Amino acid sequence: MNQTFDLNLLKVLDVLLEEKSVTQTAKRLHVTQSAVSKHLARLREMFSDPLLIRSGKSLKATPKALSLAVQIKSILHDINQLTEIEHFEPSTCSRRFRFDMIEVSYAAILPEFMPPLLSSAPEIKLDIQTWNAQTMKRLLNCETDFAVRCLECDPRSRNHISSLPDELEYAELCRDHAICIVRNHHPILQSKRSMEDFFSLKHIQVTGGGNRHWLYDEVLTQKGINRETVIEMPDFHGALRLCERSDLLLYAPYHQVKDMIKGYDVTVIDIPIEMEPGIFVLIWNRYFNNDPAHQWVRKHIVETVSL
Structure with a gap:
């Protein structure tokens, strides 16, 4: 049999072999008896065999049909497996998911979603590395399942959320706003603070989390103002330690440092610039959109993270 044929004919033959009746087959398939008879005629021609012959009030399968029965069921099962939506059961999932996260999200985001995730999926595994130049x-190469970083909503920023490549999807986890951190008893705390006061002082710049350019620098540039950054460093803990021991100013997203600053001799003050808040986002490649396990994990993260 070299000719191609409609796979739906196999379904008709499968039901005919079970029911041994054109009438009952038509009822099960919700088609007319005439349609079933036409399908049977095509099947007989294709297999060069009567397949089912009249025996009293029912049909009897020929030896050829009986030999085909098991194969047909196997083929139909395989086709159903290909098209059936996979069911995901968190309690039995032992999959290992790969994450790239900005360093501060270890404290700000991870504790929010990880405990309840392990409660629902106790065998799940996470491999986490810090966001870096290769993230x-x-x-884009689907070498990591998820990434967490902070992006901007303000249209003046080059790190705007719309700058993500088309291949990537994202979900908002929470919003964050910028603050200024100074040591306790800093001279700037003793007077009314103008924009000139802020930017006449020297600053620390943290460059981690995939950001080398912060929104306030871009806004200042558009206003023709430059601040003097005397040191760039990759982590907020080191920056906070330096901040509490000098007159340097440190700008930071509030949620990224709110827990850290409790351990330092510093004070938080407002920034004299109006800016849209940034957002923590969960990012993934759209390649994973229809992966049931991936869907469950990202839905869990979005629903449990609330800062």
Whole structure:
């Protein structure tokens, strides 16, 4: 049999072999008896065999049909497996998911979603590494499942959320706003603070989390103002330690440092610039959109993270 045929004919033959009746087959398949008879005629021609013959009030399968029965069921099962939506059971999932996260999200985001995730999926595993220069490439190549970083909503920023490549999807986890941190008893606390006061002082710049350019620098540039950054460093803990021991000013997203600053001799003050808040986002490649386990994990993260 070299000719191609409609796979639906196999379904008709499968039901005919079970029911041994054109009438009952038509009822099960919700078609007319005439349609079933036409399908049977095509099947007989294709297999060069009567397949089912009249025996009293029912049909009797020929030896050829009986030999085909098991194969047909196997083929139909395989087709159903290909098209059936996979059911995901969290309690039995032992999959290992890969995450790239900005360092501060270890404290700000991870504790929010990880405990309840392990409660629902106790065998699940996470491999986490800090966001780095290769993270975007890893996302685009599907070498990591998720990434967490902070992006901007303000249209003046080059790190705007719309700058993500089309291949990537994201979900908002929470919003964050910028603050200024100074040591306790800093001279700036003793007077009314103008924009000139802020930017006449020297600053620390933290460059972690995939950001080398912060929104306030871009806004200042548009206003023709430059601040003097005397040191750039990759983590907020080191920056806070330096801040509490000097007159340097440190700008930071509030949620990224709110727990850290409790351990330092510093004070938080407002920034004299109006800016849209930034957002923590969960990022993944759209390649994973229809992966049931991936869907469950990202839905869990979005629903449990609330800062």
